[in-house]
Amino acid sequence: xxxVIQSPRHEVTEMGQEVTLRCKPISGHNSLFWYRQTMxxxxxxxxxxxxxxxxxxxxxxxxxxxxxxxxxxxSTLKIQPSEPRDSAVYFCAxxxxxxxxxxxxxxxxxxx
Amino acid sequence: QKEVEQNSGxxxxxxxxxxxxxxxxxxxxxxxxxxxxxxxxKSPELIMSIYSNGDKEDGRFTAQxxxxxxxxxxxxxxxxxxxxxxxxxxxxxxxxxxxIFGKGTTLSVSS
Numbered sequence: 001x002x003x004v005i006q007s008p009r010h011e012v013t014e015m016g017q018e019v020t021l022r023c024k025p026i027s028g029h030n031s032l033f034w035y036r037q038t039m040x041x042x043x044x045x046x047x048x049x050x051x052x053x054x055x056x057x058x059x060x061x062x063x064x065x066x067x068x069x070x071x072x073x074x075s076t077l078k079i080q081p082s083e084p085r086d087s088a089v090y091f092c093a094x095x096x097x098x099x100x101x102x103x104x105x106x107x108x109x110x111x112x
Numbered sequence: 113q114k115e116v117e118q119n120s121g122x123x124x125x126x127x128x129x130x131x132x133x134x135x136x137x138x139x140x141x142x143x144x145x146x147x148x149x150x151x152x153x154k155s156p157e158l159i160m161s162i163y164s165n166g167d168k169e170d171g172r173f174t175a176q177x178x179x180x181x182x183x184x185x186x187x188x189x190x191x192x193x194x195x196x197x198x199x200x201x202x203x204x205x206x207x208x209x210x211x212i213f214g215k216g217t218t219l220s221v222s223s
Contacts (some may be wrong), residue, residue, distance in 0.1 A: 008216040023182065033210060041155070056210060091155055100146065101157040101211060 002026070004104030006092050011109045018080040021107045024073055033093040033101060034067055034077050039109030043091070049075065082111045115139060116132040116203050118214035129223045135201030135214055138182070144204040145177055145184045146211065151197045160186060191221045 005024040013019055025032045032050040047057040049069045057067070064083070069075040079086055089108050093101040115211045117136050125131045133147075144163050148156035162175040162184065175188040187203075188195055198216040205212075 043213040045210045045212075048210050099144075100158050100161055102158060103148075106155050 004092055004094050006032060006107050008107060009105060010110075011107050012112065014084055014100045014112055015083055016081040017111075018078065019075040019082045019086075019109060019111075021090050021092075021109070022078070023092030023104060025075070025092070029094035029096045029102075030072070031047040031095045031097070031101075032069060032075050032091065033095075034075070034092055035091040035103075036088045037091060038098075040087045046077070047088075062076070064110075079109075082109075084111045087111050115212045116201055116214035118199075118201050118217045120215060121218040122220050122221045123217055124222065125191050127191060127193060127221055129191050129221075131195065131219055131221070133186040133188075133192045133199050133217050133219065135184045135186075135203075136182055137184070137201075137203045137209075137212075139203070139205055140179075140182065142179075142203045142205050145172075145175070146202040146204075147175060147184075147186045148200040148202060148213075150200060150216065156200055169198045184217075191219075193221050193223045195219060196209075196221050 007022045031050050034046040035043050037043045046059045047067045052069045067077045087110050089106045091106045092104045095101040115138050147160040147223045149159050150156045160175040162177045165177050168175045172189045198218045200216045201214040202211040
């Protein structure tokens with residue numbers, strides 16, 4: 001069974017550019033989570049969806065960040081415009097009915 | 113007060129010893145507790161979940177939960193160098209809410 005799939009694995013972009021991160025959850029999972037991890041702040045929840053509906057987006061840093069889940073098998077996290085302080089590893093995770101979460105490999109974002 | 117607290121370490125133990133990792137949480141209504149292992153440059157990997165007071169064993173790992181003391185721990189028996197990683201404690205308040213992670217404890221097992 002395939003795990004959570006994220007793309008791209010690495011992204012290097014210049015300040016001001018738009019960045020789109022993609023996630024495919026594990027088939028059959030109905031909850032999807034976006035996290036950001038930095039050395040300073042650890043693992044932070046940005047937003048999570050249940051049955052494709054955003055439930056809690058209180059962790060989204062500001063209006064430059066947006067997330068969508070158009071169907072059960074795909075989600076995007078967009079940053080527009082990107083800033084150097086957005087540099088981090090972004091993880092997507094999924095779960096079935098709010099139980100154990102399984103993480104994807106992450107996207108390492110560097111904004112110069 | 114941080115919601116989920118862990119000693120950042122590093123915790124250093126010799127090969128074959130028992131490693132004890134601890135976690136405290138602030139919200140008394142928390143219901144579900146998880147331990148994740150994260151190797152450097154990799155994603156968190158779920159290794160244990162525990163939902164009720166007491167011990168839960170899985171191979172060399174034992175999770176212990178004490179809700180009265182708001183404390184959860186992970187014991188690793190017969191520690192191996194391959195256990196060297198950061199261990200993240202995560203807590204869920206109730207169904208429909210997201211996990212809250214501690215910042216992790218770095219474990220180093222020397223051969």
